Amino acid sequence: MTLELSACTFAYRRQPPVLRDFSYQLPNGLTVLLGPNGAGKSTLLRLAASVTRPRSGTVTYDGTPAASQAFRRAVALMPQTVTAMRGLTAREQVAYSGWLKGMSRRDAWEQAAEALDRVGLTEHAGTRTTKLSGGQLRRAGVAAALVHRAEVLLLDEPTAGMDPHQRRVFRDLLQQVTEAGVRVLLSTHDVSDLAEEADHVTVLRRGSLVYTGTTGGFFAHAPEDTAPGRRAEAAYSRLAGEDG
Numbered sequence: 001m002t003l004e005l006s007a008c009t010f011a012y013r014r015q016p017p018v019l020r021d022f023s024y025q026l027p028n029g030l031t032v033l034l035g036p037n038g039a040g041k042s043t044l045l046r047l048a049a050s051v052t053r054p055r056s057g058t059v060t061y062d063g064t065p066a067a068s069q070a071f072r073r074a075v076a077l078m079p080q081t082v083t084a085m086r087g088l089t090a091r092e093q094v095a096y097s098g099w100l101k102g103m104s105r106r107d108a109w110e111q112a113a114e115a116l117d118r119v120g121l122t123e124h125a126g127t128r129t130t131k132l133s134g135g136q137l138r139r140a141g142v143a144a145a146l147v148h149r150a151e152v153l154l155l156d157e158p159t160a161g162m163d164p165h166q167r168r169v170f171r172d173l174l175q176q177v178t179e180a181g182v183r184v185l186l187s188t189h190d191v192s193d194l195a196e197e198a199d200h201v202t203v204l205r206r207g208s209l210v211y212t213g214t215t216g217g218f219f220a221h222a223p224e225d226t227a228p229g230r231r232a233e234a235a236y237s238r239l240a241g242e243d244g
């Protein structure tokens, strides 16, 4: 039961391909997706969520094609920018998201309250999303992605702009979600931020996979004399070629 990209090639209009003949299988648990600016992380997440289609190749979940309703129910994306919908409260916006994914209105409304509770936003359920702080809006975005009980959660830089307290709340939430059996792929620029918690790490460079495997295997790329607190960054520099 996993999300799989097989031999996918994708290019933006009149640009050379960002991903070429790209294959990837999302491992279980929490996978952190790393890579320099422009490496193709957002593109990979958008393809994996079937928001954009590859020019060639296939995207499937448990063998189900990306165009199907079953795929859309199983796979959820939180984009890099969560848009506050004018006039809607947090609960309404989250419920709307569930409805778009095929839930009944009633189900979506009920599950929206539960999803907001999971991200610690119950007290803001009735607040208009235009009034939420950046960190709160991101958590509402996670609730919107969770509302229809997705089996795969794709998060594009969810921790950007969060303060240390919000990050802690978010880590707990991720733990809860992965313990419930949801596979998570999360992109971040903050290399050391979640590396300790991650089960797997995937590193992209110029559209190619330079590493995908266990977190232990990722850390093993750091030079032996690296201080323990610097291992994630040192391993990443070696793999992504940012060590000069």
Ligand SMILES: Nc1ncnc2c1ncn2[C@@H]1O[C@H](COP(=O)(O)OP(=O)(O)OP(=O)(O)O)[C@@H](O)[C@H]1O
Pocket (backbone or CB within 6 Å): 012, 013, 015, 018, 035, 036, 037, 038, 039, 040, 041, 042, 043, 044
């Ligand atoms: N809408 C678009 N139109 C044209 N080119 C694009 C578009 N979106 C991204 N690109 C280009 O595709 C390449 C990969 O971009 P992508 O956003 O996937 O990388 P990323 O690893 O997520 O980068 P970042 O860390 O900066 O968000 C970059 O060269 C980028 O300029």
